[in-house]
Amino acid sequence: AATGPAPHLRRVGGTAAVKAMLLEWCRARTRGYQHVDVQNFSGSWGSGLAFCALLHSFFPDAFDYGALEPGARRHNFALAFATAEERAGCAPLLEVEDMVRLPVPDAKCVYTYLQELYRCLVAKGLVKTKKR
Numbered sequence: 001a002a003t004g005p006a007p008h009l010r011r012v013g014g015t016a017a018v019k020a021m022l023l024e025w026c027r028a029r030t031r032g033y034q035h036v037d038v039q040n041f042s043g044s045w046g047s048g049l050a051f052c053a054l055l056h057s058f059f060p061d062a063f064d065y066g067a068l069e070p071g072a073r074r075h076n077f078a079l080a081f082a083t084a085e086e087r088a089g090c091a092p093l094l095e096v097e098d099m100v101r102l103p104v105p106d107a108k109c110v111y112t113y114l115q116e117l118y119r120c121l122v123a124k125g126l127v128k129t130k131k132r
Helices: 014-030 049-058 073-088 096-101 107-123
Strands: none
Touching (some): 014 049, 014 107, 073 096
């Protein structure tokens, strides 16, 4: 018997391809930012600086990235989430308190938030997607 999802239910590319694309997009957008090295959807986002770098790459006038410190996690998360909501219209799916409580962010939560941020940036015309 066949295993896995029915062929007609499988999305083009599948979840793994979507995750890989989103991770590569985050890597590309944050390349060159100090204290940021996006390798996954958990530990890479722990200081809040990856979120800040990603948003700064779209809204460089929103804040001074160079003034941010890796140890100021609460500030970094608050700044990133507020900027995402104000500038990109991204729903506040993550709570600052939840992010600082955990030493390593939950990968599913980070992935979901980044999907929403990507969707909002596409809707604003800031991210170009390939037409199918």
